[in-house]
Amino acid sequence: MANYWFVSVPTSGSKQNTWQNLKGKLKEAAEVTLYTVPEFKIGTLDALVLISDELAKYDASFESSANKLADMLRNVSKDPNAGIDKSLVINDRPVDQYIKTFEWNSMKYRTDKSLQEIADILNQEVISIDNFMKSKMTNYSQVKSTLQSMQRKDTGNLAVKNLAGLVKKEYFVLGSEYLTTLLVAVPKNSAKDWQSKYESLTQMVVPRSSQKIAEDDDYGLWTVTLFKRVADEFSNKCREEKFIVRDFEYDENILALQKKDLAEVAATEKEQQQALSRLAKTNFSEVFQAWMHLKVLRVFVESVLRYGLPPDFAAMCIMPRPKMEKKTKEVLNENFGSLGGARGRIDNRSNSYDALEAEYEHLFDKNYYPYVFFEIGWDPSKR
Known part of the structure; x- marks a missing residue:
């Protein structure tokens, strides 16, 4: 499982300095990439709060859509035990490389539109793909079921199986x-x-x-x-x-027709399977791109809500190395724990704070971080 964390913190001097400073402190624990976040049209504070909740719902929906497409690709594969990680690419790039080198597609998602308009465009795109792929999968499943039903007649023992291929x-x-x-x-x-x-x-x-x-x-x-x-x-x-x-x-005409029908259904199933595989790969790329743009949109909105105006924060993608997640979070909390007020100070406590945290833990969101934090955990080979 590869974990990608999208983190933003207020800048110290400049975005580059903030990134380089954190990158140096995490050099043994994680890879750190600086993202360029566009200057979106901000609107009112009320609008930001409303869209923050909306983006959270879209995030879960987009993740589900990406997972369904990965599952679909595995299910239509003729070798379901084979890993599909190499089949899932974003604009001809592996998922890992796409996330690390992400750039906002301003041609497709214009930044002169409002945050709500961009979010709506992203959501409608994913909904459209979901509906289209659901229809294609339904059609393929019907053909596959028909083929399996016809093939089942050729299985079993001589008391039940189709005898057409055995008699002369x-x-x-x-x-x-x-x-x-x-x-x-x-x-x-x-x-x-x-x-x-x-x-x-x-x-x-x-x-x-x-x-x-x-x-x-x-x-x-x-x-x-x-x-x-x-x-x-x-x-x-x-x-x-x-x-x-x-x-x-025994009827030669009926036997010939059965053989022809089976061949035609088998050919149709193969054709639809190949088409569905191509569509799943293509639309996975589209959905994952939409998901990544949504993540960046969430980072922007939450950073403005948390750090204020004008927007002045460094947005980064952090990929902890295997078994280094805890160490990475420790470094982040050591450097940015104070951003969270009382909770941040408790997160950076000495042992003497254990009792205090235990007493007031029910007041805190367990997914709360002192800094803006979102993540993608992605392991397509096991989906």
């Missing part, structure tokens, strides 16, 4: 006004019983007409020729003996 024309008496050939699934341990009994189960059974034409682990498939008028009675007698008369009539 020469096994049957065809075109006779009086005679018919039946196919009977006989348990393997009852083969001798069948051979000794089938001729006498009813009258009008053609002697020595039975031959075994297929066998699996459970059953042998036998033919038997008899007069049509006793076919129902013969089937009933077979049922009493635990012999299973298969409902099968």
